Amino acid sequence: MEVLKRHIAILGSTGSIGTQALDVISQHPEAFQVELLTANSNSQLLIEQAAQFKPNAVVICDESRYDEVQSALDPLDIKVFTGIDSICSLVQSEDIDIVLTAMVGFSGLRPTIAAIEASKTIALANKETLVAAGEIVTGLALKHKAAIVPVDSEHSAIFQCLAGNCSPIEKILLTGSGGPFLNATKKEIFNATKEQALNHPRWKMGAKVTIDSASLMNKGLELIEARWLFNTEPKDIEVVIHPQSIIHSMVQFEDGTVMAQMSIPDMRIPIQYAIGYPLRRRLDTQRIDFAQLASMTFFKPDIERFPCLGYAYEALREGGNATCIMNAANEVAVAAFLQGKIRFGQIPEVINHTMSVSSIIPTPDLESIFLTNDSARQTAEDFIKKL
Ligand code: MN3
16 A cells, blocks of 8 residues: 655654654654654764654754754754754644654643644653643644544553544543552552662653553553543543553443453554554564463552552542642652652652642643643642652
């Protein structure tokens, strides 16, 4: 089948999702043309990627590394920019069809909105965008006819289960591996070290999402992400722990049918589906060996040991800017944990405190979302200083 080449921008190209996306693209050079790569500070890898994939332009956010990148890429006729404003204007370029948003945290919000306003297709890997401002972002996507295709494996699974479907959803079953502390006691979880928390049993991911997976906050963020991507009521989304990570999520319909999407856990599968949708291309991933797999198990999450998931349900029920407050507190707490400033078990304490003292705005506009993010971060930081 002859298909037009997709012209793609990868925001966060040196991170875990970004590098795996470039791996997928290198397996199908006939299908994709890289137009733009952006990185926060990993200048060396950005230079290597640009030399290989020959984009039109790159952005290095860290200004102190601009000269290094510029002098390396100038002979290759690749334009080099710095700063988040450059990303926001470059993603709107006419040469770009798809924007893969793979940067970490709240910082992904502005570039994602810029891409939506230019009616680009969004391959969404930056879940915090929908957690912080889901209602605004999905509203803008509708207004500007920008499709949002999920990259997150669970949401990709749900999206795939819904392909061609026109019947109402009864329930979304959002699966999660349970992370490294699935069978740990409350005390063990509280005192967990960075090494233990970063040692995820199933997925190889960036540090932020790996810590979120260990606290189950990742499932909480994904619950909110699913609420906005699929316009589903929070009560109709159930989290199911499935340690083998073979089923990536399920959709239950009103006739009792449950559709599931399965594969071995490899992020290149949902990445390729998102950027190549609706076509499935060949990928050199491992295949499921069902006889060897032998069994798949499922159980309810334990909110007592993993309070972060409970906070996410709470913030979603509260609505307005509550999920933005929760996300900001979590970003600050995870960074503090990675810097050795707080214990693992203090992450939920920081979130709980920030949520309980921050004021709720029931229908925030974009400006109040940015203000909420700033003030919730400040509250969380002040609280951490006193711990
Ligand atoms: Mn996920």
